[in-house]
Amino acid sequence: MPRPVALDGCEFDMTQVVLTDLTKKYLGATAPAVDRLNLECESGRLHALLGPSGCGKTTTMKMIAGLLKPNSGDIAFDGASVLHTPAERRGAVMVFQNYLLFPYMSVGENVGFGLKMRGVDKQTIRRRVAEMLELVRLPGIEARRPKQLSGGQQQRVALARALIVQPKVLLLDEPLSNLDAHLRDEMRELIRTIQQQMNITTIFVTHDQEEAVVLADRIALMFDGVLHQVDAPQRFYDGPVSARVARFFGGANFLPGQMHNGQFESRLGCFAVGQGAVLNGPALLTIRPEAIQLCAAESGSQQKNHLPGRIISRLYTGANTRVKVQVNEFTLTVIADPHAVDAARTGDMVTLYLAPERLWTLPIESP
Amino acid sequence: MTNQTRLTHLLRWLALSALLFWLLLPLIPLLIWSFAFRWPFPLLLPESWSLRAWQIAFSARSGMLAALWNSLVIAVAVTLVSMLVSIPAGRAMGMHRFRGKRVVEFLLLAPTIVPPLAVVLGIHVLFIRYGLADTRLGVMLVHLSPIMPYAVLVMAGVFANYNPEYEEQARSLGAGPLRTFWYVTLPAIFPGMMVAGLFAFLISWSQYITTLLIGGGFIKTLPILLFAVAGANDTALTAAISIIFVIPALLLLLLTARYLTGEDAAAGGFGRV
Numbered sequence: 001m002p003r004p005v006a007l008d009g010c011e012f013d014m015t016q017v018v019l020t021d022l023t024k025k026y027l028g029a030t031a032p033a034v035d036r037l038n039l040e041c042e043s044g045r046l047h048a049l050l051g052p053s054g055c056g057k058t059t060t061m062k063m064i065a066g067l068l069k070p071n072s073g074d075i076a077f078d079g080a081s082v083l084h085t086p087a088e089r090r091g092a093v094m095v096f097q098n099y100l101l102f103p104y105m106s107v108g109e110n111v112g113f114g115l116k117m118r119g120v121d122k123q124t125i126r127r128r129v130a131e132m133l134e135l136v137r138l139p140g141i142e143a144r145r146p147k148q149l150s151g152g153q154q155q156r157v158a159l160a161r162a163l164i165v166q167p168k169v170l171l172l173d174e175p176l177s178n179l180d181a182h183l184r185d186e187m188r189e190l191i192r193t194i195q196q197q198m199n200i201t202t203i204f205v206t207h208d209q210e211e212a213v214v215l216a217d218r219i220a221l222m223f224d225g226v227l228h229q230v231d232a233p234q235r236f237y238d239g240p241v242s243a244r245v246a247r248f249f250g251g252a253n254f255l256p257g258q259m260h261n262g263q264f265e266s267r268l269g270c271f272a273v274g275q276g277a278v279l280n281g282p283a284l285l286t287i288r289p290e291a292i293q294l295c296a297a298e299s300g301s302q303q304k305n306h307l308p309g310r311i312i313s314r315l316y317t318g319a320n321t322r323v324k325v326q327v328n329e330f331t332l333t334v335i336a337d338p339h340a341v342d343a344a345r346t347g348d349m350v351t352l353y354l355a356p357e358r359l360w361t362l363p364i365e366s367p
Numbered sequence: 368m369t370n371q372t373r374l375t376h377l378l379r380w381l382a383l384s385a386l387l388f389w390l391l392l393p394l395i396p397l398l399i400w401s402f403a404f405r406w407p408f409p410l411l412l413p414e415s416w417s418l419r420a421w422q423i424a425f426s427a428r429s430g431m432l433a434a435l436w437n438s439l440v441i442a443v444a445v446t447l448v449s450m451l452v453s454i455p456a457g458r459a460m461g462m463h464r465f466r467g468k469r470v471v472e473f474l475l476l477a478p479t480i481v482p483p484l485a486v487v488l489g490i491h492v493l494f495i496r497y498g499l500a501d502t503r504l505g506v507m508l509v510h511l512s513p514i515m516p517y518a519v520l521v522m523a524g525v526f527a528n529y530n531p532e533y534e535e536q537a538r539s540l541g542a543g544p545l546r547t548f549w550y551v552t553l554p555a556i557f558p559g560m561m562v563a564g565l566f567a568f569l570i571s572w573s574q575y576i577t578t579l580l581i582g583g584g585f586i587k588t589l590p591i592l593l594f595a596v597a598g599a600n601d602t603a604l605t606a607a608i609s610i611i612f613v614i615p616a617l618l619l620l621l622l623t624a625r626y627l628t629g630e631d632a633a634a635g636g637f638g639r640v
């Protein structure tokens with residue numbers, strides 16, 4: 001249901017976006033760049049389209065924006081197909097990765113471009129441009145040239161230029177990837193604030209899972225043009241649908257075995273697990289590195305969910321320490337508090353505790 | 368203005384002045400000749416001066432004004448047509464890969480390799496059949512043959528350096544195809560168009576053989592007139608008409624000089640931004 005939201009005198013229609021079996025195959029390509037993608041983006045929410053480089057994120061965004069024609073499938077805004085609406089009337093505005101500010105226009109002309117195309121009078125344009133530049137925290141820079149701005153400033157001007165037309169859907173292609181770490185935090189916060197203020201349906205592309213987790217209400221994860229999982233960020237940590245998804249989110253430990261009567265049986269023994277995805281039969285136990293507790297060797301490795309092991313390497317990364325522990329023929333990666341493992345040395349014997357509620361089982365993937 | 372930019376400005380002015388000097392130098396003897404009345408051999412300057420040559424040049428009898436007009440109309444029309452064709456053609460050549468591109472490239476360059484006389488003789492036969500011989504339209508068409516390779520190659524260079532995502536950005540912000548071209552594509556390719564246009568104009572302006580053969584002597588342009596006058600042994604008149612012939616080309620070169628060098632250079636496109 002579209003519902004206008006008031007903000008400084010401008011109104012936004014909240015728009016729901018539904019992609020159905022969306023497919024794009026480039027001319028001469030062997031495999032489709034986007035393959036039967038089904039996705040529903042709730043209105044007024046911030047969605048991340050996540051995936052490694054070349055998985056078809058930009059292709060998907062361009063199709064939603066109307067800049068690229070899909071081979072098959074449908075795109076609907078609020079239940080009505082927009083497949084035959086040209087880009088300029090679709091109301092889905094895309095912000096490109098490299099800003100693309102028109103170089104021979106001033107910042108003010110750049111930001112006002114969309115309104116000029118809509119035939120808005122000069123007076124109103126000038127006022128709205130000032131408002132938008134204020135919104136992205138760059139007040140009063142109308143007269144400057146894009147060349148005179150830093151990357152972060154250009155990115156914000158590009159954002160203002162998109163927001164000024166009150167888009168139904170805002171599409172951000174890698175909005176943060178060209179910025180340095182400090183600017184990235186600032187921009188991330190700005191996007192989040194503006195998105196929440198305006199309740200504008202937003203899809204942003206990223207290849208950085210951490211960024212997706214921090215920013216998005218929901219994440220859609222893609223590999224090779226295929227959507228693998230759409231969920232709330234937390235679910236990618238406690239309920240990945242496949243080892244590949246788990247790995248993309250930093251999962252490192254996978255143990256093959258069998259689920260039997262709610263227990264996981266493997267070469268390393270029997271484990272109590274929380275509610276997993278697999279009830280009975282062959283399964284893959286995923287243990288997140290931060291879910292393993294390192295204990296002293298003598299603290300009873302005979303107890304349930306405890307494993308004896310030997311430290312084979314440790315790597316201090318500042319906030320935490322990554323420890324590799326050999327358990328029989330398996331190597332498990334553990335992320336530990338640096339202080340807790342201060343005394344542990346390579347070669348020391350330790351006991352690992354795997355908390356049942358943090359274990360997750362997956363069906364064995366057919367190779 | 369910083370010292371740096373002041374220096375580059377100075378250097379650019381120096382370069383431009385040197386270029387002008389080089390171009391104008393040969394005009395000085397022509398200028399003297401055009402005002403000379405009697406100039407016996409060993410003298411460094413004429414013995415007596417007169418406006419006779421210029422008066423004849425601008426009289427209706429000489430046909431100079433008609434020829435100037437003819438040359439202008441033909442060169443402007445040919446320039447416009449070559450632009451209309453070379454923008455889409457250059458875009459295809461510079462931005463897209465397609466089957467048979469090499470062949471198209473070769474065909475485009477062919478007129479620059481084959482002797483023009485051979486081309487024109489071939490075209491002449493066809494033009495007689497289609498009633499284009501001895502017409503202004505026929506002359507315009509034949510001028511396009513040496514022009515198109517250069518015009519398309521310049522525009523292909525511009526588009527090779529061009530990022531079409533700017534157009535997508537404009538579309539996404541609500542500009543239709545026409546306004547996208549006007550507000551986004553055109554400003555980006557404008558310097559390149561100026562250069563291609565300059566080439567087109569100058570090539571058409573200086574055509575002699577093609578105009579003579581296809582125009583059959585009926586279409587009198589400045590070069591045709593110039594050759595006729597030069598044959599008549601009136602050095603002063605020849606000099607005056609030569610100057611009239613060179614001036615429009617020089618003016619055009621000056622007007623477009625900024626697109627040939629420096630920040631507005633034709634190769635700019637969007638590539639350098």
Ligand SMILES: Nc1ncnc2c1ncn2[C@@H]1O[C@H](COP(=O)(O)OP(=O)(O)OP(=O)(O)O)[C@@H](O)[C@H]1O
Nearest residue numbers: 026027029033052053054055056057058059060207
């Ligand atoms: N115009 C095109 N013609 C042919 N193939 C293309 C074209 N654009 C993209 N591709 C291919 O389609 C696939 C998906 O490209 P896309 O740009 O959508 O990926 P992406 O997820 O945005 O990657 P990145 O994170 O690197 O930007 C890639 O394999 C790419 O090589």
Ligand SMILES: [Mg+2]
Nearest residue numbers: 057058059173
């Ligand atoms: Mg991309």
